[in-house]
Each structure stands twice: as C-alpha cells, then as structure tokens.
Amino acid sequence: MSSNKPDTEHGRKPVQAKNGAPIIEVRDLVTRYGETTVLDGISCAVRPGEIFVIIGGSGSGKTTLLKHMCGLLQPAAGEIVYRGQDITRMDEDELAQMQRSIGIAFQSSGLFNSMTVGDNVALPLREYGEVDNSLIPDVVRMKLSLVGLADAENKLPSELSGGMRKRAGLARAIALDPPLVYFDEPSAGIDPIMASGLDDLILDLNRLLGTTFVIVTHELDSIRKVAHRILMLDRGKVIFLGTMEEADHTDVERVRQFFERRPDEFIAHRNIA
Amino acid sequence: MSEIRLKCPDTLNAESGPALLEEVKGGLPEEGQNVVLDFSRTRSMDSMGSAWLMRLAEAVRGRGGELRWEHASGDVVAFLDLVKPGLLTRPTPPERAPGFFEATGGSAINMVTELREFWNLVIDTIYWTVLAPFEGRGFRWGLFIDEMHEMGVRAVQIVCLMNFLLGLIVAMLLSKQAEAYGIQIFVADVVMIGFARELGAVMTATVVSARTGAAIAAEIATMQVQEEIDALRGMGLNVTQFLVSPKLLAMLVVLPCLVALGIVCGVLGGAVWGIFVLDFEPSVWFNETLQRCELRDIVEGMTKTIVFAVMIVLVGCHNGLRVTGGSRGVGLMTTRAVVMDIFFMIIIDIQFATLFYYVLE
Numbered sequence: 040m041s042s043n044k045p046d047t048e049h050g051r052k053p054v055q056a057k058n059g060a061p062i063i064e065v066r067d068l069v070t071r072y073g074e075t076t077v078l079d080g081i082s083c084a085v086r087p088g089e090i091f092v093i094i095g096g097s098g099s100g101k102t103t104l105l106k107h108m109c110g111l112l113q114p115a116a117g118e119i120v121y122r123g124q125d126i127t128r129m130d131e132d133e134l135a136q137m138q139r140s141i142g143i144a145f146q147s148s149g150l151f152n153s154m155t156v157g158d159n160v161a162l163p164l165r166e167y168g169e170v171d172n173s174l175i176p177d178v179v180r181m182k183l184s185l186v187g188l189a190d191a192e193n194k195l196p197s198e199l200s201g202g203m204r205k206r207a208g209l210a211r212a213i214a215l216d217p218p219l220v221y222f223d224e225p226s227a228g229i230d231p232i233m234a235s236g237l238d239d240l241i242l243d244l245n246r247l248l249g250t251t252f253v254i255v256t257h258e259l260d261s262i263r264k265v266a267h268r269i270l271m272l273d274r275g276k277v278i279f280l281g282t283m284e285e286a287d288h289t290d291v292e293r294v295r296q297f298f299e300r301r302p303d304e305f306i307a308h309r310n311i312a
Numbered sequence: 313m314s315e316i317r318l319k320c321p322d323t324l325n326a327e328s329g330p331a332l333l334e335e336v337k338g339g340l341p342e343e344g345q346n347v348v349l350d351f352s353r354t355r356s357m358d359s360m361g362s363a364w365l366m367r368l369a370e371a372v373r374g375r376g377g378e379l380r381w382e383h384a385s386g387d388v389v390a391f392l393d394l395v396k397p398g399l400l401t402r403p404t405p406p407e408r409a410p411g412f413f414e415a416t417g418g419s420a421i422n423m424v425t426e427l428r429e430f431w432n433l434v435i436d437t438i439y440w441t442v443l444a445p446f447e448g449r450g451f452r453w454g455l456f457i458d459e460m461h462e463m464g465v466r467a468v469q470i471v472c473l474m475n476f477l478l479g480l481i482v483a484m485l486l487s488k489q490a491e492a493y494g495i496q497i498f499v500a501d502v503v504m505i506g507f508a509r510e511l512g513a514v515m516t517a518t519v520v521s522a523r524t525g526a527a528i529a530a531e532i533a534t535m536q537v538q539e540e541i542d543a544l545r546g547m548g549l550n551v552t553q554f555l556v557s558p559k560l561l562a563m564l565v566v567l568p569c570l571v572a573l574g575i576v577c578g579v580l581g582g583a584v585w586g587i588f589v590l591d592f593e594p595s596v597w598f599n600e601t602l603q604r605c606e607l608r609d610i611v612e613g614m615t616k617t618i619v620f621a622v623m624i625v626l627v628g629c630h631n632g633l634r635v636t637g638g639s640r641g642v643g644l645m646t647t648r649a650v651v652m653d654i655f656f657m658i659i660i661d662i663q664f665a666t667l668f669y670y671v672l673e
Contacts, residue, residue: 152638170360171326176403177363177370184366184398185359192404197637216359240394247391248358 060123062087062219062251063108068117070103070275077103079275081117087218090245090252090265094297095272101255102146102223104272108253109143109221110134121219139167142212142220146227148204150196156183156207157192163214170215182210186240202229206237213244219251220244226258238264259298271297315346315377324357324388329364336368344376351384351392362395369399430630436552437626441560444553455558463524463559464566468573470523471516475574478515479503479581487590496590500600503582508609509668512575514661517620520567521653525624528559529649532632533642541633551633560625567621568614575613616664620657627652 061084070078078100085091093101106112107119110126118125121137129137143149150159160179164170170178183189186206196204205225212220225241226234238261244250245265256262262269262283269286271279271294279286279294286294295301316339321328336347347368357365369379379399384392392399410418445451486499532555535541544551579601586597631649635641 153640174360174363174367177367178360180403181359181363181366181395181398184396184401185394187397189397189401190404193406195637197641213359243390243394247387247394 059087061085061120062089062122063253064118064120065104065108066118066120068104068107068119069115070100070107070112071115077275078107078114078272081272081275081277083270083277083280085219085251085253087251088245088249090241090254090267091270092262092266092268093253093255093270093272094257094262096297099272100275101272105221105223105253105255109141110138139163139215140217140219142215142217144205144209144212144220144222144225146223148196148208150204150207150211152196155193155195156188156199156210159196159207160211160214163211167215178214182214183207185213185244186210187236202233205229206233209237209240213250216248217250219253222252222254224256225254226256226261231260234258234261235264241265259300315348317348317350319350319352320354320381322353322355324354324361324365326358326360326364329361329367333364333368333371337371345372346378346380347372349379349381351381351388354384354388355386357388357391362391362398366395366398370403373402426634429634430626433552433556433626433630433633436550437556437560437629440550440553441557444557449553451561452554452558456562459559459562460566462527463520463562464569467520467523467566467570471519471570471574472577474519475507475512475515475577476581476584478511479507479578479583480585481581482506482511482578483582483585484589487585496586497592497596497600499590500582500586500592500597501604504579504601504604505609507575507578507582508605508613510613510661512578513571513613513617513620514657515578516571516574517567517617517624517657518654520563520570521620521624521657522650524563525628525653526646526650528625528628529632530642530646532629533635533645536633536635537638537642556625556629559629560622563621563625564618567624568617571613571617575610612664612668616660619660619664623656623660624653627656 064084066082068078068081069076081100081104083091093104095101103112107114110119110129114127117127119127124133124137126134126137150156151162154162157176157179160182161175164175164178165172180189180192183192186209188203188206188210191199191203191207196207199207205228209220209222209225212222222241225237229237241252241254242265245252252265254261254265266283268282269279270277271286271291273293279289279291281289286298289295296303316336318332318335318339320332324332339347372379381392440449441451482503483499486502487496490496490499532541535555541551544554583594583597583601586592587594628649631645631652635645
C-alpha cells in the first residue's frame with residue numbers, strides 16, 4: 040500500500056496570525072499565594088491562529104499564568120476574557136462549557152493511568168457526544184497517528200516513555216479539534232528529534248486547522264521554530280512582548296540574557312570560584 | 313489487480329465522509345480491488361474527514377485491496393502526510409486474553425515470584441533491624457521516633473474509641489443472655505477475658521492495619537512511582553534500612569502499647585454498661601473484672617500482637633514496593649495491603665488459638 044508523491048511541496052513556516060479580536064485576553068492579572076505575589080499586573084492578548092509562547096526563568100509564573108488562562112486558577116485581581124467573556128466571573132457550568140472548547144496538554148501529560156492511551160483520547164469524544172460513536176475509534180486512531188503513536192492505542196500510560204506520554208497528552212488535547220490549545224513544556228524531557236517532530240506537529244496543526252496555541256517553554260530551539268509572538272515573564276511581571284525578531288534586537292537585558300544563555304552573576308561567580 | 317477510481321468531494325469532512333465511504337463500499341464488488349482516490353477537486357479536509365478516510369482505508373484493506381490517492385494539492389497534501397501513518401497501518405488488535413493453562417501458569421509464576429520477593433524482604437528486614445545496628449551499620453533513630461509518633465500517638469484516640477464501643481456492644485449483647493439466668497455479673501468476666509485474649513489485639517490490629525498499614529503501602533508505592541526508591545538505591549542507600557526497619561521497630565513498640573490501651577478501653581466500655589444500665593456498684597463490677605484478669609490471658613493477647621505488628625509492616629512495605637503503573641497502581645496496592653493484613657490477621661489468630669487452647673492447654 041502506498042501513497043503518490045505530493046503534487047506540491049509544503050514547508051513548515053509559521054503563518055501569520057489572523058488579526059481581529061483576540062481569542063483570549065489577560066487584563067491586569069494579579070495572583071497571590073499567601074503573602075507572595077506570583078503574577079503582578081499581567082496583560083496580554085492572544086490572536087486567533089497565533090502560536091503564543093510564554094517564556095521566563097524557573098518560578099517566574101509561566102505555568103501559573105497558563106493555568107489562569109485555562110480557568111484552573113482564580114486570580115486575586117484582573118480579568119481573563121475568552122471570546123468576549125470574562126472567565127473569572129463565570130459560574131461552574133459556564134466555565135466547564137468554556138473548558139470544553141479548549142485543549143490542555145499538561146507538562147506531565149495528565150493521562151489517566153487506569154485507561155489505555157486510546158481510551159484517554161476517546162474520553163472527551165465520548166463525554167461530550169460531539170462525534171458519532173461509531174466513528175470514535177477511527178478518530179482516536181487518527182489523532183494517535185498524528186502524534187506518532189498509532190501503535191500505542193492499547194497500551195497503558197505506565198507502559199509509555201515520558202515523550203510518548205507527552206504526545207499522547209497532546210492527542211487527547213486536540214481530540215475535539217479545539218480552536219485553542221494550551222501546551223505546558225512540550226519539549227521538556229524528550230529527545231531533540233522528538234521535540235523537533237512535536238514542533239512540526241504544532242506548526243502543522245496551527246496551519247492546517249487554524250489552531251491557536253499558547254505554549255509555555257524554555258527550549259530556545261522550539262521558541263525560534265514555532266513562536267509567532269513571545270511573552271517573557273520575570274518575577275511575575277511582563278518584561279517583553281513581541282516577535283522573535285524583536286526579541287533578538289531588544290535592549291531588555293533579561294531577555295538578551297535568556298536567549299544568549301548567560302548565567303546570573305552569582306552563578307557565574309560561583310563557577311569561577 | 314484491478315482498481316477503481318473515485319473522485320473525492322470538494323471538502324472532506326464529517327458531512328461528506330460517510331457518502332464517500334458508501335460510494336467506495338458500493339464500488340467494491342470483487343475481493344482484492346485497489347481503490348484510488350482522486351483529490352484533484354478537493355480544496356480542504358479536516359480531522360473528521362481524515363477519520364472517515366481512515367475507516368475507508370480499513371474497509372478497502374478488509375477486502376484485500378489497497379488505498380492510494382493522487383492529484384492532491386496544497387494543504388490537502390500536508391493533511392494527508394500528517395495522517396498517512398494511520399492510513400497505512402492496521403489498527404492494533406487488543407491483546408489476546410490468556411487461555412486457562414496460560415492464566416494458571418502465569419498466576420503460579422507470579423505467586424512464586426511474590427513469595428520470593430517477600431522472603432527476601434523478611435531476611436533483609438531481620439538483618440537491618442536486628443543485626444546491622446550491632447555491626448555499626450547504623451539505624452535511623454530519628455525516623456523511628458517520628459514513626460512511633462505517627463503510628464502510635466496519633467492512633468490513640470481512634471483505638472480507644474473503637475475498643476470502648478466494642479466493649480460496650482459486647483456487654484449489651486451478653487447481658488441480655490445472662491439476664492435469663494440471673495448471672496449478669498459474669499458479663500464483667502467475659503468482657504475481661506474476651507478483650508485480654510482476643511478482642512483487644514484483633515480490634516486494635518484491625519484499626520492499625522486500616523490506618524497505618526494502608527499509609528505504609530501508599531507511601532512506599534508513591535515513592536516507587538515517583539522514582540524516590542530508585543533515587544535511594546542510586547545513592548547507594550538500602551531501602552530496607554532506610555524505610556522498612558524504622559517502621560518495623562516503631563510498630564513493635566507502639567502496637568503492644570495500643571493493644572494494652574485497647575484492652576483497658578474495652579473493659580471500660582463493658583463497665584459503663586454494667587454500672588449505668590445493669591446497676592452494679594462500680595466496686596463490685598471492677599472487683600469481678602480484676603479477679604478474672606490473669607497474666608496468662610494478657611501474655612496470650614500480647615504475643616500475637618507482636619506477630620501482628622511484624623505482619624502489618626511487612627505486608628504494607630511488600631505491597632508498596634511491588635507497585636507498577638501510576639496512581640491506579642498505588643490505589644490497588646494500598647487496598648491489597650489492607651485486605652492481606654486482615655486475612656493474615658485471621659489466619660495468625662487461628663494459629664494462636666490452636667496453640668494456646670489445644671496444644672499448650
């Protein structure tokens with residue numbers, strides 16, 4: 040069995056995001072854990088069809104911001120507007136409805152250990168009833184083949200490697216073709232070949248299905264490959280928001296340090312000592 | 313091999329997919345016919361359309377043919393490239409359920425493996441608890457103190473309450489029977505003997521296995537799942553010395569103390585019924601109780617407590633270390649540990665009953 044050669048070559052360049060109303064907008068977001076302010080007045084807007092990458096050092100509040108954007112955390116102050124509605128003011132049902140329309144791929148995959156990989160991907164399809172029941176096995180197989188896990192359908196998550204679990208988590212996140220997918224650390228803990236393949240998949244889904252991605256990552260290669268725009272957090276504040284080209288020419292010292300992989304002074308001194 | 317050619321619709325999606333599948337099925341009268349899909353007029357497809365294409369490929373394969381496509385262009389090519397692995401591979405069949413002999417053999421092998429692992433744990437535990445400290449290889453006294461607090465001090469309230477209530481219930485039931493013969497004072501004797509020989513130890517061990525045995529299994533299983541056990545081994549530390557021995561020694565100290573408390577509380581529960589409901593003078597009731605309090609009964613109860621303590625810790629640790637999988641594995645092993653604790657407790661109790669009342673009588 041074989042396919043014919045494609046009629047045209049297709050590259051994997053990021054496409055320009057559509058202009059217009061943001062799909063999700065964060066306004067003056069403040070989050071506190073006890074006395075500690077984790078996010079301090081964060082504002083940003085993600086456009087439809089965009090790959091929006093959130094970067095920053097460890098503990099800068101990236102994952103916290105992502106969880107706010109998914110409606111998993113309630114802020115101390117500020118608004119998060121998804122398609123014109125403030126999710127911080129939504130009741131439980133409205134929030135659940137909003138969460139149905141997004142996909143979330145967690146850093147540690149968030150797969151249910153008691154279910155096979157196939158059942159994990161099928162779960163949103165069965166629960167939300169948006170797909171004909173008889174077609175669900177085909178959709179599951181298609182989603183798994185998209186992430187390169189066609190053979191893992193009957194395996195348990197515990198039988199998969201970290202990278203495979205991450206890809207299975209993404210397959211579940213895109214099961215319902217959501218317009219917006221959040222992806223926490225897609226490249227962390229997986230080999231460069233796999234990470235590059237995952238970046239290609241993100242670009243393909245973005246281009247072919249118009250899926251908007253909000254990605255939290257540290258991986259410089261991935262950022263350069265997929266990002267349309269970058270938001271950099273430092274100590275809970277936005278210190279940069281712009282394209283990769285703008286990031287390469289910025290005067291913000293912390294951003295330059297991040298992309299040039301320069302250690303903090305005290306670490307450099309310790310290394311010299 | 314003959315082939316049929318079909319034109320794909322302008323848009324391949326959830327709406328147009330079923331019609332294309334029907335068209336292909338209708339055009340496949342012969343076995344082994346290939347199907348070539350012409351994508352020349354298809355401008356877009358989505359993931360639901362791909363799912364229908366996948367089903368179509370399976371239908372063609374099921375009749376011994378092959379699915380090919382041609383004249384695709386633009387994004388449709390990219391989409392077909394993305395889903396090609398799924399279109400070209402057969403669905404993975406579910407694993408075959410083992411037959412009777414295979415299942416029996418597998419169970420036997422698992423049982424032998426488990427018994428060997430348990431035996432190794434027992435030997436390791438004896439060494440690291442009894443011998444190693446005298447060879448200067450150290451013992452984690454800090455953890456031992458913490459475990460005594462966790463297993464003992466924090467369990468006092470629930471152990472006392474459960475035994476007190478059980479004593480009360482035993483007295484309630486017995487007094488009804490004894491009333492017919494006018495021998496209600498002997499309820500005090502039965503409660504005393506029952507708790508000293510049997511109920512104090514069994515009730516307390518049941519509460520402790522449900523509370524502490526489950527906690528031991530869950531803690532070690534979670535450590536196993538999160539690679540903390542591997543980290544210990546990777547640092548050259550012995551898991552038994554680090555985790556099991558302090559727990560075992562702590563349990564050996566606290567369980568007899570808890571059982572002693574349990575016996576007292578059980579007797580007090582019976583006394584509450586005797587004094588406040590049966591209207592006996594406290595001095596009469598407690599005098600009768602103390603007359604029946606024999607050292608031999610206490611020794612019998614405490615002897616099995618020692619065995620219960622060893623069993624609860626070893627079963628908890630053994631199940632925790634055997635965990636596979638993630639959170640579900642932790643839950644299964646925790647449940648298994650408690651069920652095994654209670655089962656072995658009954659088996660051990662039967663052995664002691666036979667030994668004390670028939671062999672050594």
